[in-house]
Amino acid sequence: NAGVTQTPKFQVLKTGQSMTLQCAQDMNHNSMYWYRQDPGMGLRLIYYSASEGTTDKGEVPNGYNVSRLNKREFSLRLESAAPSQTSVYFCASSELGGGLNYEQYFGPGTRLTVT
Amino acid sequence: GDSVTQMEGPVTLSEEAFLTINCTYTATGYPSLFWYVQYPGEGLQLLLKATKADDKGSNKGFEATYRKETTSFHLEKGSVQVSDSAVYFCALPLRGSNYQLIWGAGTKLIIKP
Numbered sequence A: 001n002a003g004v005t006q007t008p009k010f011q012v013l014k015t016g017q018s019m020t021l022q023c024a025q026d027m028n029h030n031s032m033y034w035y036r037q038d039p040g041m042g043l044r045l046i047y048y049s050a051s052e053g054t055t056d057k058g059e060v061p062n063g064y065n066v067s068r069l070n071k072r073e074f075s076l077r078l079e080s081a082a083p084s085q086t087s088v089y090f091c092a093s094s095e096l097g098g099g100l101n102y103e104q105y106f107g108p109g110t111r112l113t114v115t
Numbered sequence B: 001g002d003s004v005t006q007m008e009g010p011v012t013l014s015e016e017a018f019l020t021i022n023c024t025y026t027a028t029g030y031p032s033l034f035w036y037v038q039y040p041g042e043g044l045q046l047l048l049k050a051t052k053a054d055d056k057g058s059n060k061g062f063e064a065t066y067r068k069e070t071t072s073f074h075l076e077k078g079s080v081q082v083s084d085s086a087v088y089f090c091a092l093p094l095r096g097s098n099y100q101l102i103w104g105a106g107t108k109l110i111i112k113p
Helices: A097-103
Strands: A003-007 A010-013 A017-025 A031-037 A043-050 A062-067 A074-078 A089-092 A110-114 B003-007 B011-014 B019-021 B023-026 B033-038 B044-050 B055-059 B062-065 B075-077 B086-093 B102-103 B106-112
Touching: A003 A089, A010 A017, A010 B003, A017 A031, A017 A089, A031 A062, A043 A062, A043 A074, A043 B062, A043 B102, A097 B062, B003 B086, B003 B102, B011 B019, B023 B033, B023 B086, B033 B062, B044 B062, B075 B086
Parallel strands: A010 A110, B011 B106
Antiparallel strands: A003 A017, A017 A074, A031 A043, A031 A089, A062 A074, A089 A110, B003 B023, B019 B075, B033 B044, B033 B086, B044 B055, B055 B062, B062 B075, B086 B102, B086 B106
């Protein structure tokens, strides 16, 4: 049982390049999330998927797109990377249902640097 | 709007010292409250929670009591270990959302042997 896995662990991009961050969970969770973590700012939600087939914007969606490929996988795409997107990105998942959605399980993160 | 405020870090303690990390919140009603922990190089994990006022959450020797009078949810541990070195986040649900959390900025804890 791997939990939540993310690839890659590290990535360096040049401004304007694109890339997709991959996330998968094996806990049969319905909801999945993408966060970014910046120093001194806690976590900020980029997008979330309440269930397979749905996605919704979070606090900071600009510059990102997501795809809920199936129940297990939720990808985050940067179409044209900018230095402001340098951050650590975390994927998380949770069961569907009331307070259980707040008990989120996180992946190990992807450290992205945009030069 | 609703918010969470944590004490700034880093907090540096010696092994076996008593720990308090402060968390205060602003919210309408009495939402559930959470502490998450992030160990070096890892993602966050839920440490403990309290679902109603006056509840005490506990796990791994850590405790936090939901105090509505002071709108606080301070994290405490009686005797810290080097392995407790991590970043601790306080959080509460975003009002009107079944999925989103409001996160504190995190408090880094460093335990020296």
